[in-house]
Structures are given as C-alpha cells and as structure tokens.
Amino acid sequence: MRQALVVGNWKMHGSRASVDDLLSDLVQGSRIPGTEVVVCPAYVHLAQVQAACISASISVGAQDCSHLQSGAFTGEVAPLMLSDLGCRWVILGHSERRQYHDESDEIVAAKLSAALDAGLQPIVCVGETREQREAGSAEIVVGAQLQGALTGQTNLETLVVAYEPVWAIGTGLTATPKQAQEMHAFIRTCLQQIAGVDASATRVLYGGSVKVNNAAQLFAQPDIDGALVGGAALIAEDFLTIINAASAP
C-alpha cells in the first residue's frame, strides 16, 4: 500500500510575509490522516518554512540541489546543506531546470546520486513536450529519462517519480485521467526493469495543472499516488482541498 503524497512546488514565488501567511493557513489545515504533505519553497525561504513546520505534519523540500558536495561553485547549494537544515526532500530534473538550465539526464543522475548520499528523499521529474506527444514518442522520452536518471543508482528505497507532461505545466491543460494513468502504468513497468527499484512500492506523482476541480479524478487512478502541485499550491484553500482529495478512500 503506497501512502498518498502531495507536494507543493512554490517555484520562484513569495516573500517572507506571504510565506508566513500561506504557512499559517496550511499548518492549521494540513493534519489530514493518510496523506503525506511536502512543501518546496525557494532556497531563501527554506529555514523559515522549516521552523514553521517543525511541529506540523508538513515536510520541507528544496526545488533543486547541486550534484557536488562542496567547493568553489558560486551560487550552488549542496545536498548536505539541505539535509543539515532539516530539509528532507528535493525535487530533481524538473522540466523548467531541463529547459532553462540545460539539465541533461546525466546531470539529473549526478544530482540524484549526491542527494541520496546526503540522505535526501528525491522526487525525480520526467515528462514529454507537446511535440514529442504529438509525434507519438512520449513513452520513449519518459522511458529514456527514467533510465538515464536511475540506472546504476543505489539506495533508491525513498525514490519518488513525478510524471509532469511539459505541455500541462502552468498551462491550464491537464492530462486526462486516462492519459495520465496510461503513462503512470508505463512508468511502473519501466521501474520494474531498473535494478534496485521496488516498482510496486515507489510512489509516482502526477504534475501539470493539478487543480481543485481535477485532483480527485486523477487520484482515483490506480497508478497515481499523489501530485506535484505548482500554481494551486500557492493558494492555501486550494492546496488543502487537493490534499483532502488525495486522502479520500
């Protein structure tokens, strides 16, 4: 039995004041049995969020980390710095990192290895572009991203995979529950073929315009174990509704 997981990716949003406001609503409302909740603020807000969530049932994650452990790498944040802060999770290979920072599967793999060494729980993102879907190559792309990131890794017990079709992120377009379920089932088949991964125990999240009005239908699919939520995670009421939908039997 895989526990439902809902992760809020706050991206490059917020000020100290708005983060406080969002957290006060979330901390009050998020004691929802059955669903694990994670929020991923910008680096500069991690300590503030960590302090506010310490007695709440919300864990904290980063949106990225370096593939290096320390050294003269201006602007980078090492995975050990994150775990030292009390941060438990890290998102890796988000399509915005792949698109705007040229992150290849090799870099994602190196980041994953460094994050696991630092004891972080990784959320590895995969997903195809609109052109790739229209060309019929969505599964080939996603399969290659999984192979590229996961092959040869060890200690993958805490691995979470997020399927985020690039065409659905921030666009208001969502994969239909059927489209999402088909890809999630395919991802689970791929995971079965990767050494060191327990495919039946690994949680696979859906991400891409998850909203209050589509969350329940997505969560009803057998291979969708929760969501990676962007825009709707910045609105406490919406995020709490999505968490509740994930907890429904």
Ligand code: PGA
């Ligand atoms: P969105 O973002 O919910 O705003 O589409 C999801 C994500 O990028 O993780």
